[in-house]
Amino acid sequence: MKFMVMVKATAASEAGEMPSEKLLTEMGQFNEELVRAGVMLAGEGLHPSRKGARIRFNGSQRTVIDGPFAETKELVAGFWLIEVNSKEEAIEWMKRCPNPFEEGESEIEIRQVMTADDFGPEFTAEARAQEDRLREQIAKQH
Structure with missing residues (x-):
């Protein structure tokens, strides 16, 4: 089972404050544990939202x-x-994570990634074949 684990932003992260050397070291060690265990597929920090954008959809309109x-x-x-065997295992791994913002309150959200089977019969054999082709293409590119 795949899970997306999201570190919720704080006023400090939105202000662009960078983590300390100590926290970067601790996070690096935690990430090494995840990689050694074969659990981590990807992980990154994100720039503050002031450097981002949203696209709002309303019918065919894009804003x-x-x-x-x-x-x-x-x-x-x-x-x-x-990628782990259960939500409980994902929770146990993330409980071992250093506090993402060292002091004070931080929050991590864990959400299971949907698989083709989760979409039901509307996800046709043709759509599944297309997704398989795209995943193979992505794997070759990286």
Whole structure:
């Protein structure tokens, strides 16, 4: 099972404050554990929302909204993509994570990644074949 693990932003991360050398070292050690265990598929920090944009869809209309975005607690400051056997295992791994913002309150959200089977019969054999081809192409590119 794959899980997206999102580190929720704080006022400090949205202000562009960088982690300390100590936290970077601790996170590096934690990431090494995840990689050695074969759990980590990807993981990155994200720039503040002021450097980002959103695209709002309304029917065929597209509206681009430049950051920053107001609701800091709803923003993501970084992420991991992990593969484990259960949500409980994902939780246990993330409980071992250093506090993403060293002091004070931080929050990590864990969400299971959907698989083709989760989409039901609407995800046709043709659509599955297309997805398989795209995944193979992506793997070859990287």
